[in-house]
Amino acid sequence: MPVRVLLLVLAIVMPLAAWGGNAPPLRKDYPITPVPFTAVEFTDGFWSRRIDINRKVTLPHNFVECENTGRIDNFVFAAGLKQGKHTGYQFNDSDIYKVIEGASYSLLAHPDTELVRTIDSIIVFIAAAQEPDGYLYTPRRLIRPDYAPPGGKERWVGMKDGSHELYTVGHLYEAAAAYFAATGKHSLLDVALKSADLVCSTFGPGLRGEVPDHQEIEIGLCKLYRVTGEEKYLRTAKWFLDQRGNAKGHELLGEYAQDDRPILDQEGAEGHAVRAAYMYSGMADVAALGGDDTYIPSLERIWRDVVNRKLYVTGGIGAVGRSEGFSLAYALPNFSAYCETCASIALALWSQRMFLLEGDAQYIDVLERVMYNAILSGVSMNGDTFFYPNPLGSYRGAERSSWFACACCPPNVLRFIAGVGGYAYAQRAGDIYVNLFASGRGTIERPGGALTVKQETGYPWDGEVRITLEPAQPAVFTVYVRVPGWAVNRPVPGTLYNVLGNAPGNALGHEPGGILGRAPGQVPEGITLSVDGRPVPVVLNKGYAAIRRTWKKGDIITLELPMPVQRIVANDSLEDDRGKIALERGPLVYCMEGVDASDGHVTDLVIPDSAPITHEFRNDILNGVTILHGRGYTAERTLGGDVIAGDAREFRAVPYYAWAHRGKCEMTVWPARTLSSALPLPAPTLARRSRVSASHDVAAYAVNDQMLPKNSSDQSVPRMHWWPRKGTTEWVQYDFPGAQSVSRAEVYWFDDTGEGECRLPKSWRILYREGDRWIPVANSVPYSIERDRSTPVSFEAVRTESLRIEIELQAGFSAGIYEWKVE
Numbered sequence: 001m002p003v004r005v006l007l008l009v010l011a012i013v014m015p016l017a018a019w020g021g022n023a024p025p026l027r028k029d030y031p032i033t034p035v036p037f038t039a040v041e042f043t044d045g046f047w048s049r050r051i052d053i054n055r056k057v058t059l060p061h062n063f064v065e066c067e068n069t070g071r072i073d074n075f076v077f078a079a080g081l082k083q084g085k086h087t088g089y090q091f092n093d094s095d096i097y098k099v100i101e102g103a104s105y106s107l108l109a110h111p112d113t114e115l116v117r118t119i120d121s122i123i124v125f126i127a128a129a130q131e132p133d134g135y136l137y138t139p140r141r142l143i144r145p146d147y148a149p150p151g152g153k154e155r156w157v158g159m160k161d162g163s164h165e166l167y168t169v170g171h172l173y174e175a176a177a178a179y180f181a182a183t184g185k186h187s188l189l190d191v192a193l194k195s196a197d198l199v200c201s202t203f204g205p206g207l208r209g210e211v212p213d214h215q216e217i218e219i220g221l222c223k224l225y226r227v228t229g230e231e232k233y234l235r236t237a238k239w240f241l242d243q244r245g246n247a248k249g250h251e252l253l254g255e256y257a258q259d260d261r262p263i264l265d266q267e268g269a270e271g272h273a274v275r276a277a278y279m280y281s282g283m284a285d286v287a288a289l290g291g292d293d294t295y296i297p298s299l300e301r302i303w304r305d306v307v308n309r310k311l312y313v314t315g316g317i318g319a320v321g322r323s324e325g326f327s328l329a330y331a332l333p334n335f336s337a338y339c340e341t342c343a344s345i346a347l348a349l350w351s352q353r354m355f356l357l358e359g360d361a362q363y364i365d366v367l368e369r370v371m372y373n374a375i376l377s378g379v380s381m382n383g384d385t386f387f388y389p390n391p392l393g394s395y396r397g398a399e400r401s402s403w404f405a406c407a408c409c410p411p412n413v414l415r416f417i418a419g420v421g422g423y424a425y426a427q428r429a430g431d432i433y434v435n436l437f438a439s440g441r442g443t444i445e446r447p448g449g450a451l452t453v454k455q456e457t458g459y460p461w462d463g464e465v466r467i468t469l470e471p472a473q474p475a476v477f478t479v480y481v482r483v484p485g486w487a488v489n490r491p492v493p494g495t496l497y498n499v500l501g502n503a504p505g506n507a508l509g510h511e512p513g514g515i516l517g518r519a520p521g522q523v524p525e526g527i528t529l530s531v532d533g534r535p536v537p538v539v540l541n542k543g544y545a546a547i548r549r550t551w552k553k554g555d556i557i558t559l560e561l562p563m564p565v566q567r568i569v570a571n572d573s574l575e576d577d578r579g580k581i582a583l584e585r586g587p588l589v590y591c592m593e594g595v596d597a598s599d600g601h602v603t604d605l606v607i608p609d610s611a612p613i614t615h616e617f618r619n620d621i622l623n624g625v626t627i628l629h630g631r632g633y634t635a636e637r638t639l640g641g642d643v644i645a646g647d648a649r650e651f652r653a654v655p656y657y658a659w660a661h662r663g664k665c666e667m668t669v670w671p672a673r674t675l676s677s678a679l680p681l682p683a684p685t686l687a688r689r690s691r692v693s694a695s696h697d698v699a700a701y702a703v704n705d706q707m708l709p710k711n712s713s714d715q716s717v718p719r720m721h722w723w724p725r726k727g728t729t730e731w732v733q734y735d736f737p738g739a740q741s742v743s744r745a746e747v748y749w750f751d752d753t754g755e756g757e758c759r760l761p762k763s764w765r766i767l768y769r770e771g772d773r774w775i776p777v778a779n780s781v782p783y784s785i786e787r788d789r790s791t792p793v794s795f796e797a798v799r800t801e802s803l804r805i806e807i808e809l810q811a812g813f814s815a816g817i818y819e820w821k822v823e
């Protein structure tokens with residue numbers, strides 16, 4: 001990057017800061033204040049290692065990818081510093097903003113002048129790309145005939161087509177606040193404030209009435225309000241929220257963008273999951289900073305909807321890939337689960353804010369679950385590859401990618417992990433919350449003087465936590481020690497998941513009238529708490545054991561959380577998990593991978609309730625993990641179609657976050673408990689024993705997996721398809737194990753009318769191979785084409801080594817097949 005030659009430009013394009021004062025104290029804020037991650041140091045082998053790799057690998061990796069993929073050049077070209085065209089998605093500016101935000105968090109903890117120089121050099125381009133009145137959106141400056149951002153040359157009009165103008169600058173505001181905090185430099189903050197001033201004078205009562213198509217700017221504006229104390233930023237954030245669902249002010253964007261009705265009337269979580277959870281986070285910020293409780297009932301209602309109906313056991317949200325969004329209640333298919341990494345991060349942001357509003361540990365239970373499982377799955381342990389979706393099962397395995405064309409997730413991981421220490425502690429009027437467990441220390445600026453909290457623990461592998469308090473001088477205050485939901489047999493708040501054999505715990509101690517309406521209760525045996533060796537009764541209130549006393553230097557709180565292997569069962573309404581179990585230990589959800597199975601299969605595994613499961617810490621695999629061992633059996637389908645118990649099978653489970661680190665293989669989080677709910681190994685039919693190939697091979701393996709859908713648009717069952725090919729003639733082929741005589745076939749067509757571009761075919765026929773020629777079979781019945789059932793065709797017997805379905809796609813559409821049987 002030509003950094004130094006542009007220092008001169010820097011001097012020209014960076015005006016002196018218009019705003020130069022310290023932030024005035026805010027009128028209102030969250031009742032609970034998090035202890036900033038800069039005051040928290042992890043020395044454990046788990047998070048400290050992740051934070052280290054995040055800084056040393058993920059951070060430079062993100063910069064390099066942004067540079068190599070034209071994301072930085074887009075600013076350079078828009079600024080007119082070089083000639084070039086805009087490349088990539090219209091919202092790619094946001095990625096570089098998120099990288100700067102993450103890099104700034106890294107700087108706060110690890111000063112690095114070289115990194116500051118790199119960021120400064122990029123800020124020069126960003127500032128130069130900003131238009132004189134503050135408008136900043138590189139695609140609009142680089143408009144060209146073959147690439148027009150939604151809305152064309154016109155500003156702000158592409159909202160319903162996904163221009164994401166307000167989304168991208170929302171990330172700019174977060175980046176600017178972070179970079180200002182890290183360096184005290186105004187360069188990016190000035191750009192952000194100029195942009196925000198334009199937004200505030202463009203949108204609002206009597207002005208433009210559109211809402212952001214992708215929420216984020218609400219969080220960003222609240223951060224600018226925090227930095228400057230400038231009320232208009234908070235006012236505009238609130239206005240954007242209140243404007244949603246207001247058909248008088250703009251053309252509604254619908255449920256997908258949470259813009260079908262006013263937010264106060266939204267019953268539950270709907271639409272695109274990242275937009276939704278960013279919006280809920282913004283609502284919490286506006287409620288806290290504005291001192292306005294209006295949003296709280298909506299936030300609590302939507303939270304209840306998520307934790308009772310729409311949350312995966314890994315903490316992932318957003319079941320549907322096509323909309324990247326929430327599905328209906330209890331519709332949580334595992335193998336097709338989307339669970340975008342960004343949605344998990346957004347849920348973490350929202351959970352933390354709910355805790356800061358209400359001081360209830362149920363929010364941290366969800367935060368902890370999503371951190372250790374759904375989010376960590378999104379990044380490899382080496383820190384340079386990423387998952388976008390994070391499914392809970394896979395038939396063929398998956399590999400993380402080093403980057404994506406739509407690269408929202410990698411920089412989101414970067415900024416989240418860089419700041420992860422900020423979730424560990426919090427305080428309210430001098431009382432302390434210990435929320436996360438990890439060896440290390442936190443320094444808390446209490447009203448009565450600084451307090452150092454030191455933790456020693458083997459968490460998440462071991463549940464003993466030693467907390468040493470070091471107040472500057474003896475002081476009376478309360479320490480709220482979180483007793484995690486998993487430890488009291490309440491893995492998540494709400495009713496979605498329970499520990500097998502344990503009645504749903506009534507022990508979280510949420511106050512009557514609180515979100516769960518639970519009375520304080522006794523905690524399970526084995527959980528102990530002591531101060532300086534003297535036992536303290538564990539009575540929970542909102543999930544915390546509260547200890548109030550005069551604390552002096554060297555006082556030690558010891559918390560013992562037994563960490564048995566837990567079998568998790570899902571609420572019966574959750575069809576995909578019926579008759580199945582997920583294994584957990586502590587905060588970690590486990591999965592089985594084919595690489596650990598003698599025959600490479602795990603999706604056919606049955607683990608009876610009676611099978612003992614043991615655990616063992618292994619230093620030699622996956623950077624050191626506790627693995628689980630047990631013995632179950634396989635489920636097999638016979639040629640007659642019955643499902644029978646197969647061989648006994650040793651199984652091994654590893655933490656879900658560590659999946660897909662040992663090659664592509666089957667994976668499942670939810671093996672069966674009983675034979676009747678198992679997914680059997682396919683019967684050795686002729687189709688099964690054949691080699692499958694296709695003219696355009698997208699999941700061709702699915703045609704002989706013997707998994708039939710509920711109907712022709714069932715997204716939860718694997719199917720092959722020819723998309724994006726449309727209107728062409730295509731084929732799929734079986735190569736038999738030697739010459740076979742065949743006279744009948746059956747095909748179950750895929751057709752996602754209403755969602756995608758696959759339709760029933762225009763026509764199809766079967767051909768057999770004779771030497772080099774493909775010859776149509778003599779069918780005795782017409783080739784029928786029907787939805788929602790398997791359609792058979794009989795033909796004059798042929799003896800051949802290969803059989804083909806030739807298919808003519810409808811004009812403008814593609815097609816797909818769930819299953820193809822031959823006899």
Ligand SMILES: [Zn+2]
Nearest residue numbers: 340342408409
């Ligand atoms: Zn993403």
